[in-house]
Amino acid sequence: MIESHIYEWVNLLVRWIHFIVGVAWIGASFYFNWLENNLNRNSPQEPGITGNLWAVHGGGFYHLKKFKTGPEQLPTHLHWFKWEAYTTWLSGMTLLVIVYYFNARLYLIDPSVRDLTSGGAVIVSLVSILGSWFVYDVLCRTALKNHKRLLATTLILYFTLLAWFLCDVFSGRAAYIHVGASIGTMMVGNVFFVIIPAQRKMVSALEQGRKLDAAMGEKGLLRSTHNNYLTLPVLFIMISNHFPSTYGHEWNWLVLIMVSLASIVARHYFNIRVVMKSLWWLLPISFAMMVGVMWFTAPNPVKTSDVFNNQDAIVSVMSVVSQRCTVCHSETPTQSGFSSPPLGLVLDSIEQLEINADKVYGAAVLTKTMPVGNLSGMTDEERNLLAGWYENFAKGEN
């Protein structure tokens, strides 16, 4: 009991930290992208300056300048913006261990997808995340780096393959998080292995009075552009756990890729809108893609059991629920690791089942995301029975 409670609090604290440092990282990154796109480069500039921007915020006026190459002399205090990225990765990996490795059987593995052992699943997880960084880094060092569009297309193909593979080995929910963790690792790898080292070289060149070489910034710029476009897909993946109609869909990998592409198109629009106003149609395209996914993921009618009277139906459905659901969804869960009903959903009585009929039907019949990892071994007949009760008696009651 107390272990479950402590576990919940460790989860809460790490998740909160991950969220806070993630906001700081993405916030700084959004800000600098915006700044770069909105610098005033037209009016006459001071010598050595390529653009500047006036802003008012939080009750004060700010005046920022961007140097063509760098300042003559290094200032005593130079801010780096790197710990936001590192701590986001560290807390994210910790959360992955806490949620998915400690409870591999519950969240990582879905026997109806693939009956992995816990150890096997953890190995697949680590290999997919670290291997993705390796594949990406190698691709960026090949001749592809001079063909930015071809490189981008190759990366999209790689991630499509990864999403398909992960959805074929893990529970949908874990597969999504792993695509996100792989992309996030790539983004942090870019900061740690490429962008920051390039900046270090620039700083030491300045210190030694050498002239700055534009090529130093080039490599960092390619990686930084990738990070920019990958931000929105990662953010979607991080909230996807709340949306079983995405990760629980039969074609979940395709849904993930479509939503990611739609968000990349939207990101592109915001990147170029200042200079290329004529590309306004990118935004409606992105929106149309999302509507397309919404339509594609709409639930199909399901096979239901024979019609019986409501009294019989509710009794047999209740017996299924008390076998398959209330180990967790009860005021007093018996499943280890649960000290309270998940998301407050309690299914101890017929009344509670009837009030939550829509949710129960969605989770156990439409998306089959419940029971988690099918831990309690719900059968297809039981799902059909639930569907029959819902279609004939419970639908539209609440």
Ligand code: HEC
């Ligand atoms: C092994 C424990 C476990 C079992 C068994 C289980 N669930 Fe869940 N359920 C969870 C957890 C954990 C969550 C929260 C998932 C999350 O964080 O998104 C959840 C969430 C849900 C939700 C979403 C609630 C909301 O408000 O969005 C529904 C609906 C649900 N379960 C229905 C069921 C049904 C129906 C069954 C039985 C067929 C069942 N669950 C069996 C653990 C379980």
